[in-house]
Amino acid sequence: MRLRAPIVLPCDQACSVLRDAVVDVTPDGRLGYVGPLAGAPASDAPVRSLPGILLPGLINAHAHSPMTVLRGMGGDLPLMRWLTEVVWPAEAKLTPADIEAGMLLGSVEMLRGGITTSVEQYFQTDHLVRALSATGQRAVVGAAVVDTPGHNWRAQLDEISARIDVDGRFCDRAGRVELAYGPHAAYTLSPEALTLVGEAARARDALVLIHVAESAEEDAAQRAKYGSVPRMLREVGLFGGRVLAAHSIHLSDEDIAELAAAGVGAAHCPGSNAKLASGIARVTAMRAAGVAVGLGTDGPASNDDLDLWEEMRLAAMFARLSTMDSSALVAADVLLMATRDGAEAIGRDDVGVLETGRWADLVHVGVDDPAFAAGLDVPDEHLLANLVWAAGARLVRDVWVGGEKVVADHEPTTVDRAKVQATAGEVTSRLR
Template identity: 60%
Template sequence: MTLARRLQAPVVLPADPQFSVIRDGAVDVTAEGRISYCGPLAGAPAAPPGTLVERLTGILMPGLVNTHAHSAMTPLRGAGGDRPLIPWLHEVIWPAEARMRPQDAHAGMLLGSLEMLQHGITTSAEMYMHGESVVEATLAVGNRILMAPAYFDRPGEGWREALAAVERWIDSDGLRFGPGDRIELCYGPHSAYSLPLDALVATAESAASRGALVHIHVAETEAEDQSLRAAYGSVPQLLADAGLMDGRLLAAHAVHLSGHDIRLFADYGVGVAHCPGSNAKLASGTAQLAALRAASVPVGLGTDGPASNDDLDLWEEMRLAMMFARTSARNPLALTGRDALLMATRLGSIALGRHDIGRLEAGAWADVVHVGVDGPYFAAGTDVADEHLLSNLVWGAGSRGVQDVWVAGEKVVARKQSLRVDPAEAQRAVGRAVTHMLPGEPASKT
């Protein structure tokens, strides 16, 4: 439980469909951590007695929504260097993850959560192993996640047991739990190429019966699913045939799609996590963002894991998405700053099937970010035209401007520092995890 509060700022960005700019605005937060009002201060209702009023400089906006991440992989940041996706997974990442212990995943998620909050990311859609440890770390730091325990069909990793474990967890703890519903449980079948058809069908049936999101890698590289295309036409067609599109489905990456695939996504309301940084680093290709947007497919932005990006900064993904879209179309208006901000907030939440995050509006959780304007990227302050302000925010300030963060009305970052966890100890714990997971790497002599 938090205190009822009113946040005031010269600029408030509610992330409505037009990404409006409210001058001299206010955001009212209930004691339960939800927003009761967002709009001009002059039109705000009288604050109830005892309401804490915080007058801030700069900009208030929704917490960013990271639609695809493996944030507990912070111990593997940089591992494998410059390799394509499949060799990188088989030769480096999966062998290291086979050595991962629950305490390593906890340490990795602790540090990843700290990094995301300091960059203004309040929600992330996580696909990873050791789900209980990942959730424990999240609750300790105070961010919000959609947790999809990953499963494959590999020796010693039977998908049936993993699927049953997800079912037991949801049936025991509920689909959402924790203070401010910080945790949502999902299904994480890794990909169509790593699981048989009956696993996809069983996942679709189980998730639909519980109203749960299914989070899966889709058509990330051109080579990974050639046999599936030959057998089913495309990976999206296979997912549709398996029944996965009949429920809530999040397609991560979705780089190599045909026009038919995009129409399937649009017809079924499939959400897409666009990960331009990871896709570029691994040379996987560039998603057809313009075609997806033209078809009204809900597209959010994702960082992917810190071992394939290698940061957890959604502001960087905004810039990359804009640059790739503009270069592809040879048009500077192909993706504007408003468009990118919407993808990182409201549209990201829609891609996840959520309507209570990624926006500042009555009824939504009070996941709020305060961006300061004292740096060189806001040399003219906030008293500039709206487009000028948004350009400075997205292209100039980015994560450097994030000062304070609230999740479900609770302040978890103040002046760039976590109010819950010691970052130095979190980093030391990740160092211990690296030593265990990557024993073949020589120790640094510096």
């Protein structure tokens, strides 16, 4: 098909604004021509004209979406008390079916907000994949590896490796779910475990998802012995392949240089970091050093939503406040963090940008709203400002993943939203 819109934002490096443009979707769900209608090749594909803005699907670079069923629990506690007193005890009661119900609800919520790819770190991979296959969302699923009561990190690690060896990294029927390794953090795993995770992931070109320096006190032992968490992870051999460091708040200049030198991406989660009073990540310093920084929501029990538009605004505001510079992050910067930079951070070159050959993961944003009262015939910078600062998830009308329409007029097309919400709600009611 050919989609035509008055505004197309390919989210290329320059954050170009294309006017009266088209996006061609090939039969295999990839992107063909993307550019002005005037330069489009002849095509006999059916044309659909959209009245708003077309852009790449957003990338949620860090999430624990099954935790939708824990939303609202312990919301006024700091990170470590929230984990040990509320989250971990509640998670111990979750059944595989509960986790699937939470993932279904989270996936629906994300797709309705234009998130077409999510980087998930949780348990029960089979049930996560089944939920994602039902909604049609793309994801990178890092099965959790953690050394806490009730969990055997070695068995978890071996299970991920065996599954990739048998099924390959892309494991669902549509090839939309990539398997990854999800070691929780330096403070919940031994150096030996982190070493073996790094070796296993590099051998399979798999992504490693790990929490890094999220709070000032959590990694005290590691900091005392190694100097910093990034230095520890380098010394024990976790770095060297595809690695995504979630949060990355309490970092020195030397730590940021460590991440940049190792090609480690970062997932910035400003909403969760603020709610848990964990701190403000040094995003501008990381970006200046060459670290690819994407945006994440974190879990819906610590945020408490899965809204990447909100994270764009928070990222820009916190960067400006922490540097006292109103230009520290502008609208174009955070839009790219939610798209192309997120793809780079997770080591993927097939999503995040509207360009020939990438997957046709697309979001149509409506403009019949006060956010666009001045219309679309405004300067490019003004248009991007209205999109980032004044619009939001409420204006997402249609979403495609791999050329398949998964949201139409703000509602999922493959699952019954009311049923999904009711099932997840029953889980929450039982846990309270």
